[in-house]
Amino acid sequence: MRLFSCTTPLLFIVLVLVNACRIDRVRQMFDELDVDKSGSVSLAEMKPTLYSLGLADDEIESLVARHDKNRDGELQFDEFVQFLWAS
Ligand SMILES: [Ca+2]
């Protein structure tokens, strides 16, 4: 029980740091995909990367449409995070 109470705050800090690192990596990936630096990732910007993962046009368009919550045809950062979590 003592061990649990001592390690819980440490475990919490580690989990926060791990998640922060992941968000940094996701942000870096998003910024690299956002070639025109518009603040969102278009289909054209995503396709080369997703083609390299073996996805076809219809699969890419379906995936993006499913996560494009504001229906502007592009993924903003929050939509991109949801897109990655679902993939
Ligand atoms: Ca863009």
Ligand SMILES: [Ca+2]
């Ligand atoms: Ca959008």
